[in-house]
Amino acid sequence: MTLQQQSPEWADQIKWSEDGLVPAVVQDSLSKEVLMLAYMNEESLKKSLESGQTWFWSRSRNELWNKGATSGHTQQIVSLHYDCDGDTLLVKVQQKGPACHTGAYSCFYREGASAEENATSTGQQEDRFGPL
Amino acid sequence: MTLQQQSPEWADQIKWSEDGLVPAVVQDSLSKEVLMLAYMNEESLKKSLESGQTWFWSRSRNELWNKGATSGHTQQIVSLHYDCDGDTLLVKVQQKGPACHTGAYSCFYREGASAEENATSTGQQEDRFGPL
Numbered sequence: 001m002t003l004q005q006q007s008p009e010w011a012d013q014i015k016w017s018e019d020g021l022v023p024a025v026v027q028d029s030l031s032k033e034v035l036m037l038a039y040m041n042e043e044s045l046k047k048s049l050e051s052g053q054t055w056f057w058s059r060s061r062n063e064l065w066n067k068g069a070t071s072g073h074t075q076q077i078v079s080l081h082y083d084c085d086g087d088t089l090l091v092k093v094q095q096k097g098p099a100c101h102t103g104a105y106s107c108f109y110r111e112g113a114s115a116e117e118n119a120t121s122t123g124q125q126e127d128r129f130g131p132l
Numbered sequence: 133m134t135l136q137q138q139s140p141e142w143a144d145q146i147k148w149s150e151d152g153l154v155p156a157v158v159q160d161s162l163s164k165e166v167l168m169l170a171y172m173n174e175e176s177l178k179k180s181l182e183s184g185q186t187w188f189w190s191r192s193r194n195e196l197w198n199k200g201a202t203s204g205h206t207q208q209i210v211s212l213h214y215d216c217d218g219d220t221l222l223v224k225v226q227q228k229g230p231a232c233h234t235g236a237y238s239c240f241y242r243e244g245a246s247a248e249e250n251a252t253s254t255g256q257q258e259d260r261f262g263p264l
Contacts, residue, residue, distance in 0.1 A: 003245040010244040025157050025166055032164035034157055037220040049245055078247050081240040084232050088169040090240040100216050108213040108222040112142045113135040113181055115210050 003049050003077060011045065015087045021057060022087055026099065028106075029078040029092040035099035036107040038067070040089060052077050054091060073097035135181050135209060143177065147219045153189060154219055158231065160238075161210040161224040167231035168239040170199070172221060184209050186223060205229035 005011075016022055021039040028035055038056040040048065044064055047055040054067040054075040068074030075093035082089055100107040137143075148154060153171040160167055170188040172180065176196055179187040186199040186207040200206030207225035214221055232239040 003247055005245045006243050010242070023155050023169060025169060027166055034159055034166065034222050037155060037157060037215065052247065076247070077245070079243055080245045081243050083169065083239040084234050084236070084241070085239070088239075089244075090166050102216050104216070107215040107217070107220075109216070110142070111138050111211055111213050112221075113137045113209070113212045115135055115184065115208070 003052055003080070005049065010082070011042075011049075013086045014042075014045070014082060014089075015085065016042065017087070021059070022089055024054075024056065024089040024091050026054065026075060026091050026093055028095050028099075030094070033106050034108060035075075035093070035095060035105075038065075045089075048077060048080070048091075054093060068096065071097070071101075073099065075099070135184055135212070137181065142214070143174075143181075145218045146174075146177070146214060146221075147217065148174065149219070153191070154221055156186075156188065156221040156223050158186065158207060158223050158225055160227050160231075162226070165238050166240060167207075167225070167227055167237075170197075177221075180209060180212070180223070186225060200228065203229070203233075205231065207231070 014022060020041045023037055024040045025037050026035045027033070039059060040055070041057040044055040044057050047064065054077060056065045056067060058065045074096045078092045078094060080089060080091050098105050100109065146154060152173045155169055156172045157169050158167045159165070171191060172187070173189040176187040176189050179196065186209060188197045188199060190197040206228045210224045210226060212221060212223050230237050232241065
């Protein structure tokens with residue numbers, strides 16, 4: 001399965017860092033939870049677009065990395081967006097199994113701080129922060 | 133408004149890059165859309181926790197930056213998570229106005245590729261990718 005690209009030129013607008021990478025935020029397309037952040041170089045972006053699955057550049061292992069190739073916890077790409085500065089990607093995926101190597105659904109399973117419990121309830125947010 | 137911190141030690145687990153930064157993914161706590169990615173250093177994380185609003189380090193201007201201080205498009209922090217590696221933050225916020233300096237709701241308003249139109253419909257995904 002290959003992805004339909006909106007414009008053949010868009011990938012030229014990506015501003016790679018000095019070491020040739022951009023951060024890629026991976027989001028579950030259904031639950032909308034943020035699953036992980038990893039880094040892509042030009043080759044891993046190309047492989048992601050060609051295969052329809054996420055490929056990253058591992059900064060610790062210095063190698064291309066097909067997410068889920070070993071664990072089976074693959075990510076099928078639903079869409080790929082780039083930001084206003086062209087230096088960050090947002091990859092919406094259909095996640096198979098847990099995204100995190102720890103077995104957690106998302107890599108962001110540890111909460112450091114919160115405004116209050118149940119703060120995501122709209123009513124409570126309105127009370128606390130004023131009208132939306 | 134100060135944030136309730138889950139553990140006084142958690143911030144010590146953040147692994148700052150060589151230049152003292154970590155990427156912070158900012159997500160709308162209500163719509164769950166990813167709004168932007170910016171960078172925090174230790175001081176901006178501290179200011180974010182103290183004020184309850186997002187503070188970042190601007191890599192282009194080399195200065196601390198209180199998101200929305202000029203535009204009024206502030207971000208009230210609802211929760212702050214850190215990932216399994218401790219090198220990325222996820223900040224869920226109540227966004228006031230657009231998050232992007234272009235006036236767009238999210239900085240990720242440009243789509244580079246997609247599996248197919250309306251691919252976020254569960255039914256179509258099941259048809260295309262097999263059972264969820």
